[in-house]
Amino acid sequence: MRIDVVTLFPSMVDAPLSESIVGRAREAGRLKLGFSNPRDFAEDRHKTVDDKPYGGGTGMVMMAEPIYKALKKVAKKGSHVIILTPKGERFDQRMALKLAAKKHLVFICGHYEGIDERVNSFADQELSVGDYVLTGGEPAAVVIIDAVARLLPGVLKKEDATVNETFTEGLLEAPHYTRPGVWRRMKVPEVLLGGNHKKIAEWRSSAARDLTGRKRPDLLESKRKS
Ligand code: ADE
Secondary structure, X not given: OEEEEEOOOHHHHHOHHHOHHHHHHHHOOOOEEEEEOHHHHOOOOOOOOEEOOOOOXXXXXXXXXXXXXXXXXXXXXXXXXXXXXXXXXEOOHHHHHHHHOOOEEEEEEOXXXXXXXXXXXXXXXXXXXXXXXXXXXXXXXXXXXXXXXXXXXXXXXXXXXXOOOOOOOOOOOOOOOOOOOEEOOEEXXXXXXXXXXXXXXXXXXXXXXXXXXXXXXXXXXXXXXX
């Protein structure tokens, strides 16, 4: 998969996605990550990319043309273009699975008060990572790219690591334990110590339901509806 990010601050996205699993996926060529900076397409000698909002109000708005040119440099026919904004549809695991099936994603990161609304006509989708306001789209891009990258073939050691996990089934995952069997007087559930895979699967499934009911009853509710 290839992902390009249109951003005034490429290192805010590049640096966190250079470490650990995603960093290795990039080194192995499973994920190609590129950047396009609207500042490189600014038309005046001050390299201006933002301006005051029409109608007045606080803050600055990112101008359409430098973003458009930065987008045109990387987007091709068939690219899936996403604007990151708190006004977008809420990103979740289901969306991560959908995006992981695309060949080329382009993320547009807003900064300051936002982006000139007219840029939206060049996007396929607007996404938000949650009901809070970040300083810009960059941390949101990192979250989404991370969630998508780990679903790509060969990125995780065991491909099936993504099959039974939290959210894929619409439930929180059962608790995990490792050695020692007793730690500070707390014991690992007995069933996990024996080798009965059927019993273990049953325990995990009921533990997942219990946990979801206690911590995220809303997930059980939406699973029941779907
Ligand atoms: N930009 C600012 N806040 C954001 C959010 N919550 N999600 C996506 N992009 C954003």
